[in-house]
Amino acid sequence: MTTPFDAPDWRTMSQEERDLGLNNGVAVTGSADIVAGWERRSTEVRGMHRDHLDLRYGPRERNRVDFLRARDKGPTLLFIHGGYWQARAKEVFTLFAEGPMAHGINVALIGYTLAPEATLDEIVAEIHRGIDFLTEQLPALGGDDKGIVVSGWSAGGHLTAMALAHPRVRAGMAISGIYDLEPIRHSYLNVKLGLDEAMSRRNSPVMQPGGAMKPLSLVVGSAELPLLRRQTAEFAGHRARFGLPVTYEEIPGADHFTIMNELVAPSGRITTLIRQLFERTVTT
Numbered sequence: 001m002t003t004p005f006d007a008p009d010w011r012t013m014s015q016e017e018r019d020l021g022l023n024n025g026v027a028v029t030g031s032a033d034i035v036a037g038w039e040r041r042s043t044e045v046r047g048m049h050r051d052h053l054d055l056r057y058g059p060r061e062r063n064r065v066d067f068l069r070a071r072d073k074g075p076t077l078l079f080i081h082g083g084y085w086q087a088r089a090k091e092v093f094t095l096f097a098e099g100p101m102a103h104g105i106n107v108a109l110i111g112y113t114l115a116p117e118a119t120l121d122e123i124v125a126e127i128h129r130g131i132d133f134l135t136e137q138l139p140a141l142g143g144d145d146k147g148i149v150v151s152g153w154s155a156g157g158h159l160t161a162m163a164l165a166h167p168r169v170r171a172g173m174a175i176s177g178i179y180d181l182e183p184i185r186h187s188y189l190n191v192k193l194g195l196d197e198a199m200s201r202r203n204s205p206v207m208q209p210g211g212a213m214k215p216l217s218l219v220v221g222s223a224e225l226p227l228l229r230r231q232t233a234e235f236a237g238h239r240a241r242f243g244l245p246v247t248y249e250e251i252p253g254a255d256h257f258t259i260m261n262e263l264v265a266p267s268g269r270i271t272t273l274i275r276q277l278f279e280r281t282v283t284t
Helices: 015-021 031-048 094-101 120-141 155-163 197-202 226-241 258-264 269-280
Strands: 064-068 074-080 106-110 143-153 169-175 216-221 246-251
Touching: 015 226, 031 094, 064 094, 064 120, 074 094, 074 120, 074 155, 094 106, 094 258, 094 269, 106 120, 120 143, 120 155, 120 197, 143 155, 143 258, 143 269, 155 169, 169 258, 169 269, 216 226, 216 258, 216 269, 226 246, 246 269, 258 269
Parallel strands: 074 106, 074 143, 143 169, 169 216, 216 246
Antiparallel strands: 064 106
């Protein structure tokens, strides 16, 4: 896998350059308005699927899962929200269930405790606990019990990669994720995360010797920040070197926010890739 030609080495950048190189809100004009629009539309979608919202999987306030049923005994996608592990909530992202649900795929959205109230170790553990809960409840909720596909955006892409090891996860779809936490540790984002080198390394998928032998699709926008494009390309190369199932794609012209149009649309590229993951991992 080739590294994007315009992607710098974060180690050669100044602190200011590194901070700006990871700041999607500054990089994308109107990003706050885009996210506000997501939240408005998500409120409408939640209003149409009230039966199984805020199912508690753990003791902390954000330890909740929403389950939106597209059809009885259908397969289930779990979506993990982004926000650099320290912002946003599952309720902002409900609209992105629309693409998969148009194809009969049930969608669950998981919340988790944000930094600094939780360490990254604790956040990863919460996601695994939430998967335990969801997969145990699927028959009662109306989903099939053959495991789930996990997807996530930005920090949720990282958590998707970390969730792939769970025995009930069949495959992953990671969107614009972070797979090497060392640049994060050396940026403004670490004020709340509080990563030390050991925590950074054990939670960096690209630093692990191998990984789960399960299909993982990786996507990033061609108009995203070069450091993020590099993250995705290098993680795809890492998996390929270990012989692990992986696909890598850049969505032409998409930035960190507009890339999500490819999930909300039933015919979007990310929706299509998710459908293909379910087809590739059919179990009887």
